[in-house]
Amino acid sequence: MNQAETGRSGTGCDDNGRLSGRQIFCLLVLFLSGSVGTVGGGGSGRDIWLLMLLSGVAAVPIYWLYLWLARAGELPQDCFQAAFGRWLGGAVRLLLGLAAILTAAIDIRIFVSFTTATALPHTPRILMAAFIGGAVYMLLRSGAEVLARVAVPAFVLVIGMLTLSFLASIPQLDWGAVLPIAEKGVQPPLGTSFVRSSLVPFLESFFALMVLAPLHNKKSGPARPAFGAALFAGALLALTLMKNTMLLGYPAVSQYFFPSYTAASVVTVSDFFQRQELLAAAPFLLCELVKAGLCLTYAGQAFHVRERRWAAPVLCAAAVGLTLLGRGGMAESIEPLRFYGQWIFVPLLAVPALTLLVLRLRRRAK
DSSP: OOHHHHTOOSSSOOOOSOBOHHHHHHHHHHHHGGGTTTTTOSSOOTTHHHHHHHHHHHHHHHHHHHHHHHTSSSSTTHHHHHHHOHHHHHHHHHHHHHHHHHHHHHHHHHHHHHHHHHTOTTSOHHHHHHHHHHHHHHHHHHOHHHHHHTHHHHHHHHHHHHHHHHHHHGGGOOGGGGOSTTTTOSTTTTSHHIIIIIIHHHHTHHHHHHHHGGGBSSTTOSHHHHHHHHHHHHHHHHHHHHHHHHHHOTTGGGGOSSHHHHHHHTOOOOSSSOOTHHHHHHHHHHHHHHHHHHHHHHHHHHTTOTTOTTHHHHHHHHHHHHHTSSOOSHHHHHHHHHHHHHHTHIIIIIHHHHHHHHHHHHHHHO
């Protein structure tokens, strides 16, 4: 079985080609940028922009770990059985597949909460969740190759809109709002908030890399585009968070659930150039869809149901079903994110690191 076959979408739709490094770079940046709408809100500190920049650097060795596992066997998921045996390895795959569905559900929930809070306050939540679930279903049915074809123009669109939003806000930026750096010392910024607020988007890239790495068109592997995407996204998100803080001020910026959208709403250029919220909302919503699609694609591979016709609708239904649990307020949407950020490092960092260690020990023993 060649690598093009091993990288199937996981939902019953084959990919007939390989992905270039540029496509993988763009997809990863879009995946990571799905957090641009919510990062920096809900009580984050002044140094969150610096933590995001450091997270991009810290993601490089983490991505090396993910890429090593993705290419350790004939299929991306083989590494877990090779390390822990058939039954325990299967349980690990199940755990990671469930984590992928949960991550997709959180993305869809944020999407629904965002549209409800900003544009459609009277639309039933179940209707919006079903609509977004249908969009994710179309992404799954299209497959990773089709998604990669639109990744480059989507990347240009997203980066262009975010850049335009930043340039338009320059006259109103208060550069003193992001100073002093590390005002409470070095230890607080690098504490639990480092994982909970900043490193989580890069840990979630495990799902994307396990899907995309086997599809790369070079034998050397997608290390360079993956590392480049981590550094680029870290810088992009850091600049976005800096802009939000300088526009809204601190600590006011930390009290908004969608600080990027709120920051864009206070920018005034002229009577002609108004309603800049679109420059922040459109990239956020597009990236959230890409992120949810790649997470569910990984779940299809983890559950070994990529040949099943029912896989895509069932996975989407599961994610939408989780989205609808609980009450519908923004506070109820944000609170689970904090708990999610505290434990997600276990399946997405501790488990891959343990898998690598066990595989290395097994190879040495042989």
